[in-house]
Amino acid sequence: MKKIARYLLALFIIISINFFIPRLMPGDPITNLMGEDYIVSQESIDALKAELGLDKPLLVQYVTYWGDVIRLDLGHSFHFHTEVSQIIASKLFWTTALVGLSILFGTLFGAILGALSGWGKNDPKNKTLTTFFLWIYCTPPFFLSLVVLYVFAFKIGIFPLRGFYETGTFTDIAKHFFLPVLVLSLSLASRNYMIMRGSIIQEKGKLYILYARAKGLLNRGILFRHAFKNASLPLITLVALDIGFIISGALFVEIVFSMNGMGTLIFDALLARDYPVLQGIFLIITIMVVVANFLADIVYGIIDPRVREQR
Amino acid sequence: MSCLHIKHLTVTFETLMGTVVAVDDVSFDHESKETLALVGETGCGKSVIASSILKLLPDNANLSGEILYGDKDLLRLSERELADIRGQEISIIFQNPTLALNPVYRIGDQISELFRVHKRASSKKSKAYATSLLGRMGFKDPEHAFHMYPSQFSEGMNQRVLIALALALHPKIIIADEPTKGLDDQLKEEILKELMKIKEEKESSLFLITHDFDAARNIADRVALMYCGQIVEIALSPDFFDEPFHPYARGLLKSLPSHDFAPIPGASPSMISPPEGCRFHPRCAERLEVCSHEMPEPIKKSGRIIRCFLYR
Numbered sequence: 001m002k003k004i005a006r007y008l009l010a011l012f013i014i015i016s017i018n019f020f021i022p023r024l025m026p027g028d029p030i031t032n033l034m035g036e037d038y039i040v041s042q043e044s045i046d047a048l049k050a051e052l053g054l055d056k057p058l059l060v061q062y063v064t065y066w067g068d069v070i071r072l073d074l075g076h077s078f079h080f081h082t083e084v085s086q087i088i089a090s091k092l093f094w095t096t097a098l099v100g101l102s103i104l105f106g107t108l109f110g111a112i113l114g115a116l117s118g119w120g121k122n123d124p125k126n127k128t129l130t131t132f133f134l135w136i137y138c139t140p141p142f143f144l145s146l147v148v149l150y151v152f153a154f155k156i157g158i159f160p161l162r163g164f165y166e167t168g169t170f171t172d173i174a175k176h177f178f179l180p181v182l183v184l185s186l187s188l189a190s191r192n193y194m195i196m197r198g199s200i201i202q203e204k205g206k207l208y209i210l211y212a213r214a215k216g217l218l219n220r221g222i223l224f225r226h227a228f229k230n231a232s233l234p235l236i237t238l239v240a241l242d243i244g245f246i247i248s249g250a251l252f253v254e255i256v257f258s259m260n261g262m263g264t265l266i267f268d269a270l271l272a273r274d275y276p277v278l279q280g281i282f283l284i285i286t287i288m289v290v291v292a293n294f295l296a297d298i299v300y301g302i303i304d305p306r307v308r309e310q311r
Numbered sequence: 312m313s314c315l316h317i318k319h320l321t322v323t324f325e326t327l328m329g330t331v332v333a334v335d336d337v338s339f340d341h342e343s344k345e346t347l348a349l350v351g352e353t354g355c356g357k358s359v360i361a362s363s364i365l366k367l368l369p370d371n372a373n374l375s376g377e378i379l380y381g382d383k384d385l386l387r388l389s390e391r392e393l394a395d396i397r398g399q400e401i402s403i404i405f406q407n408p409t410l411a412l413n414p415v416y417r418i419g420d421q422i423s424e425l426f427r428v429h430k431r432a433s434s435k436k437s438k439a440y441a442t443s444l445l446g447r448m449g450f451k452d453p454e455h456a457f458h459m460y461p462s463q464f465s466e467g468m469n470q471r472v473l474i475a476l477a478l479a480l481h482p483k484i485i486i487a488d489e490p491t492k493g494l495d496d497q498l499k500e501e502i503l504k505e506l507m508k509i510k511e512e513k514e515s516s517l518f519l520i521t522h523d524f525d526a527a528r529n530i531a532d533r534v535a536l537m538y539c540g541q542i543v544e545i546a547l548s549p550d551f552f553d554e555p556f557h558p559y560a561r562g563l564l565k566s567l568p569s570h571d572f573a574p575i576p577g578a579s580p581s582m583i584s585p586p587e588g589c590r591f592h593p594r595c596a597e598r599l600e601v602c603s604h605e606m607p608e609p610i611k612k613s614g615r616i617i618r619c620f621l622y623r
Contacts, residue, residue: 206410207405207407207410207411208410208411208412208413208414210367210405210411211405211411211412212413213367213394213397214365214367214397214398214402214403214405215397215398215424215425215428215476216394216395216396216397216398216399216425216428216429217394217424217428218390218391218394219390221428225424226413226416229413229415229416230413230414230415303415304414304415305414305415305460305462305463306414306460306462
């Protein structure tokens, strides 16, 4: 209960900060809105201020802001000329699908391969796999994207270079999705592999592992029935954070693959200085991070009884 | 009839500091249904013998010799064959019960696992077995105990769980590696009593590893004394405590608070470069000329096995 209250407080503070930051910025919002090259009469400025509600006291503005947040009204974009919430909603699905799939594959493969690698002997096969993942781990995803795009789309030509629209058939979408999902999955898997490998190596020396062997369990049984659950604890926070950043995590990859998602939207909004859009996105990201942390807390409690007791 | 023959068992560990000879040419028989206590100070290699029997040693260990169980040499069995024996025919109780249990699984599930693995019992059946075992081990509310986690139990309760696990499948041999270490005297007594009671019932033999002379005196049929990787004396328990043969055994008994409280001079030698000749000679009050350059071989003498030149 105490934890839930703490998370609610965090949300309240974050949403409030989101209200105050633009008001703390130097300069006049109207000038900002119109651009500095326009010369506008004082009456028009006053009229605009009244229309935007900026002439009211700060407290009234704050209350109105909360009302908007609750109604999911994130304001109006002056670059795209639509409601911010509508723009975000239209891009959200594909990004979530892209990053969600990648988190799924990246976690599954990274954790299982990492566990096997940490458990097994340090033979050449194992070393090769570790070197491979270390290599991926050290490569920035956008560079990896450029490389696979160059090789598979430009040189070999089995995957499309660009042109993703959400109306294609299933195979069409799969074709466009394959490379970016591959890159993102690999980069997530490489991190998860490293964490899981280290974690398993640490668990391997513990007495309960030896005892499981003494009970008559075989190697794989000990790994997946005993070591894996304990070793996966450090991974949970990381995967939760991945989910928290699900909508912005693929920024560079989306841009390189010209995908029509949140990453590209953030990029365009940045270039156009479209503050309402950015503000709306930041708000959603922070809320997602808080929610993901909350979920991680719950999962910890389910897996580890020692965490549960401390509540 | 003996159920376990250990012949010329030698265990060495490769470490950065050099090769450690933890167990040096140890031979003894373990009779069925008997309680054999292996005593010695910390670090003399007692626990390594225990772990060797089930081949639970780390990868840097080299084992040689034979450990015969029936017609099988345990050191030469495959991992799969060993897994069938472990927990079912030979079980072990560790000295740190709370660390030996997996922290993220319920006590009951960790007991049930044994029936699932060895008997292929259904989850319902193994749950029933586990609950009844917990009841037998003195848990007043076994249903409740089933759902507890090791971190919610005391050290003594977890030790009971380990004993329950060790006895669950009526093994031929139970190895108890300092099962009462770190427990208070009353609990110690209770745990040993419980262990002996069920051991008699199931007609298992008990191989008790301890540095607690009182425990050995109270429950063991025979005592084997170890010093620096070697067994220096094996005798029936009353004989050993009434009239120990080996100078080390005499020194140890004299050092007990209930006797003279007089320590043996000197410190235990390094296992990497043990002293030449008899391992004990630098600390021995009765050493002979031969002791410093020749290693005594174990010999039989009035029903005991002794490794000392005084009894040649």
